[in-house]
Amino acid sequence: MDLPTIWFLAVAVLWTGYLVLEGFDFGVGMLVRVLGRDEEDDREAALGAIGPVWDGNEVWLIAAVGAMFAAFPAWYAAMLSGLYLPVLLVLLGLIVRGVGLEYRHKRSDAPWKARWDLMIGLGSLVPAFVWGMVLANLVRGLPTVLSAPGSGQNTVVTASLGDLLNGYALLGGVVTTALFLLHGAVFLALKTDGPVRYRARRFALRAVAPVLLVTVAFLAATLALREPSWTTTVAWLAGAALAAAGVALLAGREGWAFTATALAIGGLS
Numbered sequence: 001m002d003l004p005t006i007w008f009l010a011v012a013v014l015w016t017g018y019l020v021l022e023g024f025d026f027g028v029g030m031l032v033r034v035l036g037r038d039e040e041d042d043r044e045a046a047l048g049a050i051g052p053v054w055d056g057n058e059v060w061l062i063a064a065v066g067a068m069f070a071a072f073p074a075w076y077a078a079m080l081s082g083l084y085l086p087v088l089l090v091l092l093g094l095i096v097r098g099v100g101l102e103y104r105h106k107r108s109d110a111p112w113k114a115r116w117d118l119m120i121g122l123g124s125l126v127p128a129f130v131w132g133m134v135l136a137n138l139v140r141g142l143p144t145v146l147s148a149p150g151s152g153q154n155t156v157v158t159a160s161l162g163d164l165l166n167g168y169a170l171l172g173g174v175v176t177t178a179l180f181l182l183h184g185a186v187f188l189a190l191k192t193d194g195p196v197r198y199r200a201r202r203f204a205l206r207a208v209a210p211v212l213l214v215t216v217a218f219l220a221a222t223l224a225l226r227e228p229s230w231t232t233t234v235a236w237l238a239g240a241a242l243a244a245a246g247v248a249l250l251a252g253r254e255g256w257a258f259t260a261t262a263l264a265i266g267g268l269s
Helices: 003-035 042-050 059-071 073-082 084-103 110-140 167-191 194-225 230-250 254-268
Strands: 144-146 155-157
Touching (some): 003 059, 003 167, 003 194, 003 254, 042 110, 042 167, 042 194, 059 073, 073 084, 073 155, 084 110, 110 167, 110 194, 167 194, 167 230, 167 254, 194 230, 194 254, 230 254
Antiparallel strands (some): 144 155
């Protein structure tokens, strides 16, 4: 195995780890106003479940981007420049969410906390959706040209905003958002007690079927774009993991369900 292959595997592991770990953070952030109906208790319990880990999970993103820059500078430059607006939206969402998680505790009045809870939800929804669009566009392929034709220099992505907002990319955004919602609900069912756990488990049970449906639709669209390969098998196994998550939830085994949703996100990454 040569050095570029080793670096590529390292980058893949870092991105997969980021999406799996940050995925349940995004899911909890999007669900906090849905599952946490009581301001003082339920929302505090939901956000408390990710309180010790959410900022640490973001380190995976820094490590993944840093590894890309170190090992594949041309790939790093082409992706981040060509996808500048989506990446900027992700960063803004992460900033808004981080500020919301820190500032909602600065005052005790309900309107103040409600406004920041809304910001946490939006700051989780935007990255969850945009990351799916970015990954789908990378799978679909982006138009590129040499920065100086014939000189062998770096490639430049020439895709416009309209090119990025294609149907396949939008479906990818829906899939990642749905997966993260399910992942976050299962995480809350695993890590909390009382009304939050009950609502999270009920939400996860109801969400498994539609999440599986949109995931299968995305896999079918991917097969229409790409020739089948070993990665196709991994992706379909990820779909099977979602079905297994539903079975585990029915059996009351939230730990196994969380493992299954993590495998599903990892397989689709």
